[in-house]
Amino acid sequence: xxxxxxxxxxxxxxxxxxxxGVGCGGQERQVPDPFxxxxxxxxxxxxxxxxxxxPEMSPGRACIACHLAENTAxxxxxxxxxxxxxxxxxxxxxxxDDCSASPAEGALLQLTDARGMTFxxxxxxxxxxxxxxxxxxxxxxxxxxxxxxxxPMLESQNxxxxxxxxxxxxxxxxxxxxPAPGRIVLP
Numbered sequence: 001x002x003x004x005x006x007x008x009x010x011x012x013x014x015x016x017x018x019x020x021g022v023g024c025g026g027q028e029r030q031v032p033d034p035f036x037x038x039x040x041x042x043x044x045x046x047x048x049x050x051x052x053x054x055p056e057m058s059p060g061r062a063c064i065a066c067h068l069a070e071n072t073a074x075x076x077x078x079x080x081x082x083x084x085x086x087x088x089x090x091x092x093x094x095x096x097d098d099c100s101a102s103p104a105e106g107a108l109l110q111l112t113d114a115r116g117m118t119f120x121x122x123x124x125x126x127x128x129x130x131x132x133x134x135x136x137x138x139x140x141x142x143x144x145x146x147x148x149x150x151x152p153m154l155e156s157q158n159x160x161x162x163x164x165x166x167x168x169x170x171x172x173x174x175x176x177x178x179p180a181p182g183r184i185v186l187p
Contacts (some may be wrong), residue, residue, distance in 0.1 A: 015057060033184040035093035042091040045100040047087025047126075053080070059088040060097035060168065060183070063130060064161035085111060086130035086185050087162025089144065090124050093182030101127020104186055107146035113137045126164075144187060153187035155179055 051057050056067065063086035070080040089104035107123040114137040121129040139156040165171045165180040 021105050029133045031034075032067040035170075037092050037094065037155045038097060039094040040092065041096055041099035043100045043102050047098045047100055049098050051098075053187065054126075054138055055130075056100070056128060057129045058097070059099060059101050060090070060095065062161050062164040063087065063128070066163060081130075081132060083130040083160065084136045085121070085140075085160035085162060087184055088128060088168060089129065089146075089186060090183040091186055093170070093185050095166055095183055100125075100174070106147065107144060107186060110143045110145070111136075111140050112142075113140045118129070125144070144163070146186045149187035151185065 003022075018171070024101075047057070049058070064083055067080035071077055071082070073153050075129045088101050089109075090099070090101045090109050091103045095101065102125055103121075104123045104127045105125045109121045109123070109129055110118055111121070112118045119131065119133055119136065121131050125160075138158045138160075141156050142153040144151045145151075159165065162184060166182065166184045167180070168182065170180045170182040
């Protein structure tokens with residue numbers, strides 16, 4: 001027969017999320033692979049692709065390419081800002097374009113350029129991050145931090161349009177120079 005306190009502890013252990021590390025009863029918890037899940041919009045909120053320009057617009061789409069195309073179409077260089085780097089952070093590895101990545105809000109990206117200079121960008125309410133950095137020198141490396149956990153990017157990069165490689169399906173199928181298995185994912 002168990003005591004009421006022990007029953008509450010067991011109930012809490014059963015409800016605790018499987019986030020890795022040592023779990024209840026000293027058992028090792030398995031961290032699910034964020035790329036081994038089916039494509040889904042984790043937040044449940046798909047934005048209209050014609051969403052009005054804002055910092056939260058078009059999560060998952062190649063930001064810099066779109067802004068360059070917008071400037072070319074309008075004939076005005078400054079119509080849409082051309083960022084040094086921009087992208088979206090998602091909860092899982094295969095989220096569709098235009099899915100609000102709100103669970104990533106507040107995550108911090110630290111980019112270190114070829115000179116060793118470090119720049120930070122905070123993920124906004126739509127999951128997007130971006131910045132215009134004069135003098136930023138490619139290639140760069142990235143570390144993503146969220147709720148005390150980190151995920152480093154394994155390869156240095158020469159393209160600041162992060163969503164160009166980090167697509168819903170990823171770009172690493174046959175090309176080892178583009179090792180993105182899917183979206184940029186929270187640690």
